Amino acid sequence: MNANDVAAVPDRPVRRVVIAGGGTAGWMAAAAISKVLGEALEIVLVESEQIGTVGVGEATIPSLTTFHRLLEIDERQFLAAAQGTIKLGISFENWRTQAHRYIHAFGNTGRDHWSAGFQHFWRRGRELGLAGGYEEYCIELQAALEARFAHLPDHRMHYAYHLDASLYARFLRAMSERHGCRRVEGRIVEVLTDPESGFVTALRLEHGERVEGDLFVDCTGFRALLIEKTLGVGFEDWSHWLINDRAIAAQTTAVRDAVPYTRAIAGKWGWQWRIALQHRVGNGIVYSSRHVGDDEAKAHFLASVEGEIIKEPWPVRFRPGRRLQLWNRNCVALGLAGSFIEPLESTTIHLIQRGITRLVQSFPHVIRQVGIDEYNRRMADELEHVRDFVVLHYHATERRDTPYWEYVANMPLPDTLRHRIELFRQTGTVFHVPGELFAEDSWVQVLLGQGIEPREYHPAADALEEAELKRFLDDNRRYVEGTVRRLPTHMDYLRRYAPAAVPEAVARAH
Numbered sequence: 419m420n421a422n423d424v425a426a427v428p429d430r431p432v433r434r435v436v437i438a439g440g441g442t443a444g445w446m447a448a449a450a451i452s453k454v455l456g457e458a459l460e461i462v463l464v465e466s467e468q469i470g471t472v473g474v475g476e477a478t479i480p481s482l483t484t485f486h487r488l489l490e491i492d493e494r495q496f497l498a499a500a501q502g503t504i505k506l507g508i509s510f511e512n513w514r515t516q517a518h519r520y521i522h523a524f525g526n527t528g529r530d531h532w533s534a535g536f537q538h539f540w541r542r543g544r545e546l547g548l549a550g551g552y553e554e555y556c557i558e559l560q561a562a563l564e565a566r567f568a569h570l571p572d573h574r575m576h577y578a579y580h581l582d583a584s585l586y587a588r589f590l591r592a593m594s595e596r597h598g599c600r601r602v603e604g605r606i607v608e609v610l611t612d613p614e615s616g617f618v619t620a621l622r623l624e625h626g627e628r629v630e631g632d633l634f635v636d637c638t639g640f641r642a643l644l645i646e647k648t649l650g651v652g653f654e655d656w657s658h659w660l661i662n663d664r665a666i667a668a669q670t671t672a673v674r675d676a677v678p679y680t681r682a683i684a685g686k687w688g689w690q691w692r693i694a695l696q697h698r699v700g701n702g703i704v705y706s707s708r709h710v711g712d713d714e715a716k717a718h719f720l721a722s723v724e725g726e727i728i729k730e731p732w733p734v735r736f737r738p739g740r741r742l743q744l745w746n747r748n749c750v751a752l753g754l755a756g757s758f759i760e761p762l763e764s765t766t767i768h769l770i771q772r773g774i775t776r777l778v779q780s781f782p783h784v785i786r787q788v789g790i791d792e793y794n795r796r797m798a799d800e801l802e803h804v805r806d807f808v809v810l811h812y813h814a815t816e817r818r819d820t821p822y823w824e825y826v827a828n829m830p831l832p833d834t835l836r837h838r839i840e841l842f843r844q845t846g847t848v849f850h851v852p853g854e855l856f857a858e859d860s861w862v863q864v865l866l867g868q869g870i871e872p873r874e875y876h877p878a879a880d881a882l883e884e885a886e887l888k889r890f891l892d893d894n895r896r897y898v899e900g901t902v903r904r905l906p907t908h909m910d911y912l913r914r915y916a917p918a919a920v921p922e923a924v925a926r927a928h
Contacts, residue, residue, distance in 0.1 A: 426748075427787050428615050437622060438606060438644055440465030440516040442583050443770045444751030445590035446485075448690050450774045451491050451596035455538065455781065457735060461598065464621055464629055466605040476693045476700040477505060477680045477764035478578040480524050481855070485771045491593070497916035499589040500581040504678045504908055506562040508763065510867060512684040515816050519869030521679065522763075523559035523924035525576035527552060528894045534876035537847055539861045541875040543674045544699030548888045552866055555894045555902050556859075558582040562679040566905035567912075574901075578764070580680070580693045580700075602629055603721065609648040617748045618644060630699060633785070634647045635777075636751040640758075645741060645751040652742040658892050659809045659829065660738035661709075661822075662688055666716055667702040667732055670725035675909040678765070681760060688715070691761065696909075696918045698728060704760055736760075740801045749784055750777055757801055765804050768855065772800055796853075803854045806835040807864070814839065814868035839870065846872030 435451060437444050440463060448463050453463075486496065490844030496502065507523030514520070528536030535553065543549030553559045556577055561567060569575065595601065604623030607708045612619050620630040636644035645651050659661060683690045688705030703719040740757035746751060751757075776796060782789055812826035813835075821923065831839075838861065841847055848861040882890065905911075 419762070422582075427785055428612070428617060429784055430632060432632040432782055432869050434631045435459055435461050435633045435635065436629055437461070437463040437635045437637055439463075439637035439639065439755075440587060440591070440601075441637060441639065441753070442767060443639075443755075444635075445587045445594060446767075446770055447521055447595075447635050447777075448599045448773050449489060449590040450485075450778055452594045452599040453721075456598040460592075460600075462600050462602055462629060462631065462823065463622070464526075464602045464604060464606060465596070466603065466624075468605055468670070468836070469548065474697070476583055477508075477580055477761065478767050479505075479764050479855075480576050480578045481771060482578055483769050485775070489593075494916040496586075496589060496909045497579070497912070498918045500579075500586045501697055501918045502579045502581045502916070503580040503676045503695055503912060504567045505580050505680060505764075506558040506576075506678045508680045508682055510682050510684070510811070510864075512690075513811060513815060513817075514867065514869045516819070520614075520863070521553065521559050521562055522860060522863045522867065523553075523556050523562055523679075524578065525556060525558035525859075527559075527863070528555040528891075530779055530891045533878040535846075535848065535858055536894075537866075537872070537877045538876035539887065540884070541846055541872055542879040543887055543891045545875075546884060546887070548884070549891050550895060552863070554789065554828050555891075555898055556863075557898050559863075560898055560902045561905055562677070564902060565675070565908045566679050566799055566902060567678050567908040568905045570901070576691055577678075580676070580695055582695060591678075593784075593873060602627070604644055609644055611648060614648070615747065618648065632748065633782075634747055634749045634773055636755040637753055639754040639783070640736065640921065642751065642755040644749045645744075645755055647889065649746050649749055651746045651751075653737070654739050654742055655737060656739040656759075656805060657737060661706045661826065662704045662758060663736060663738070664707050664712065664715070664758075665704045665734040666719055667734065668723060668727055669729040670699045670701055670723050670727055671787075672697060672699050675907070676912075678908040680764060684894060685718070685818075686710070689762070695766065696912065698704070699725060702898070704762075706822060709820070738829075740798070743790075743794050744773065744797045745790045750793075752895070759801070759804055762808050763856075765855070769801065769804065772855075773797060799851075800853075800855065802832070802834065803851075806838065807856050807861070809835055810839070810864060811868060814870050816869055819884055839865070841873055843870055844873055846875050855921035895908075 425432045438449050452461050507521045511519045530536050540549050606621050606623040607624050610620040618634045620628045622628050681692040687709035692701045693700040694719045701723050709732050735759050752773045780789055815827055817823040842865050848858045850858050
């Protein structure tokens, strides 16, 4: 449906929202819509206990803390319920070269001037032998390296969470039901539509019940029962840039205290994640089936995990890309039903959250095509921005040791990403479009971490005398060092702040 189909949109008020599917996407949607609009709408969520969820979304980014504040979620209760730990960034190991490591941390590095980012002053300082590594000027990065954390005044410490996705969904379900969301158990066997408008009218369940609604939210995962199988919305495939198409996940017991960062460890034909919760570890491998067989990938993965396996490994197959429209007629697709970008930068839950937030902010009394078009435009921009940031990690590499790395290093890039890389390489500048997820400092950390050094710096850095520049850089570094030195260890802080009960499965494993 496009702007020429305006006449096909029924002039009907939205009074009942039906969410198809539970999991993280479904219950995040239910929690937000019921919290904000529960007094004005009827909200129904349909899910079946017979259908499992992908269940590997355990790492998040700082936007989730904002989402929780908007929904007035108590952080201590949430962390305890979801076995959560703190995440200050991602440790990228073996990406630039084998044995090389850098951290993409949250927060800000150094202090900017309005005319130029900190990287320009740092770049001149390096040229003069006055500056240390770029990572020395970021509180979150140094705290991650030393496994320290505490809440600081004025939200000066930027952080996200590691969480158990199934426990998180359970936590949100309880919250949603308190705000009036009604859960219906049942497997969807048919999606009914209006023959004239094509709008979804009802879901028919296996036991015969019909669940009618005015606006439907498709959270049925990769099956995409509404947006694809019923409405036939096309898919834009990004597998020529994001070549991984398989994953295997497993849960293991913890063998040491949890570190406050995600580990992303590159291999011959993909990468592995390690995400430490309070009492267990989430592990997985993401790989390209064009470069390795499933059995070899699984054997390599299992040989590398630490601790006892709590839950047997399960495979996930996916196709990277996005729906051509995330909102079509009266159906909005969230999560895996609408798009998939591999979890390298932990953006899956964020993109669910962004879709929900935009839906709530633009929620219609009556569905209008102009509102649908604006939603789709904004979400397309967001997805392409995230796609480019993830592709950067693969393309900007010195690795050529396998056909996998040879391909990604030489593949053609989206024009938008090629421009960002060249702009930074030649001038040290990163532009940021308002509303984009990854800010200037994220791009700088990853570009530098992957080996792209700027050839120039902004003339504003030359305005400082050498002694003044040295004092500026030293003051920044001392501030970081002093702040981190006063922080407690990550797990000591969590054990006091939001201790979680030991899950039954973990207790049995011990």
